[in-house]
Amino acid sequence: MEILLAPYSGFCFGVKRAIQIALEAANKPPVFTTGPLIHNPQMVQELEKKGIKVMENPDELHNSTVIIRSHGITKQENEILLRNGNTIIDATCPFVAKAHEYAQRLTQEHYPILILGDHTHPEVEALLSYCDGETIVISSPKELPEFQWQRLGVISQTTMDLASLREVINALIPCVKELRLFNTICTATSQRQEATVALAKKCDLMIVIGGHNSSNTRMLTKLSSEITPTLQIETAAELKPEVIMGKQRIGISAGASTPDYLIVQVFNRIKEITGDRTTVKSVEDIPVNKEES
């Protein structure tokens, strides 16, 4: 039985940056984050051990050091934090911040805005706060309303899949005179999605590691499960032997907010289940899938 890891698995640039910013700030406690810093409960627990506490409600924070989560916060939450005398450390992913900038630009130029994303996700909630005019959020091409627009701005959640964005634009072309698309799907997202799909094509089981609340991880699971049986787990403890046994080739992929040590633990647990006592210590020791499609 072979186990292969999808290239680009694990932390993306924005997540690495947010953790680094948080750890630097942790030297001067008390430090809070607005919502979980990243969508990985295990990593958030690790950060809590270092004194970084998660606060859900910005109203509760006064005169503290507050780290803005990688997904960003709304304009209104930011104002509350400042009004209450907090010191803000911004760990918003620069690609997410870029989307805010585009939303503001489209708003200033009076474009109605269509956002492709999950309206309950904090990234989209924050993005929405920068859209002051007519705004529509759809989570999939199926939700596209049958309108005609003179002009329309389109932005997507950074973790959307390219196929859905293409489908939306394809449907919009005959309905919009001027279509202004800011493709805000981040490179890290596309790379992880492509690598996961390529690996799924050659495996009889895919294991996607990442927070059940992580949008980009869930998208990897969705895309992979369209190709081969796929299981999403947060930790190795969720792995049941009966799922592993009898498989020829198992692929591992991990979301952009999944720390390396969780990937290593899953790899070693699969080995253990199959009776193989050799283990790896680092994610660099796991064989990586080299084929691109």
Next chain:
Amino acid sequence: MEILLAPYSGFCFGVKRAIQIALEAANKPPVFTTGPLIHNPQMVQELEKKGIKVMENPDELHNSTVIIRSHGITKQENEILLRNGNTIIDATCPFVAKAHEYAQRLTQEHYPILILGDHTHPEVEALLSYCDGETIVISSPKELPEFQWQRLGVISQTTMDLASLREVINALIPCVKELRLFNTICTATSQRQEATVALAKKCDLMIVIGGHNSSNTRMLTKLSSEITPTLQIETAAELKPEVIMGKQRIGISAGASTPDYLIVQVFNRIKEITGDRTTVKSVEDIPVNKEES
């Protein structure tokens, strides 16, 4: 044997308007047009009989009345005409003029521009004169260069097919951060294309009537010939009996610059070939295809 006409066949709004403008101007000869007013040699001959002469080179015209053709002319040609003391009557199709406006806007805002269209067509030549910065013309999705753009404006020739525009945009989405599409394919074009395709699906021969130099007619021929045997002709004289005989259902479609009398002549000629002596006098008497797809 049945003969059906595709809905929307013949003159579009822009062509009707250009002819009306030209005929009104013909009351005060000498009157010239810059290139053929529309891409239909037979209709242009009719206009010549009324004293409207075609001039290819704007340099030759001084102190005359000049009608700008439906496809528009370049900014430079317009300047020459004015410098030489001509009186300009603008019969540019308003949808084409709109595309010039979009090209100017994109140029002013420093977008590189991609034009989907035939770079040898007068409409595209005129459009290009309004693009002062980096500009690329491609006639089909296959010619799309493999670039990455920070921002890109896209405009199409008004007679392009929607499928090609969609294919181009689909390919561009991952290569462009900000894609600003002005969908300048005119409604008349889409309607004629859809009606022709719908009719072609139920016929064993399609006859598309229109100028061999007419871009929108050639596009109808292209789309129809992908479905069923298709013949493009300018006049009934081109119809050979052996092409008609033995057919079950013949479809007729006509470009946006084809006058009604040419459609009537083709219909009557088919009837004549098949030995049917009943003729129609007006295009309104020809049975129209009612199915949409």
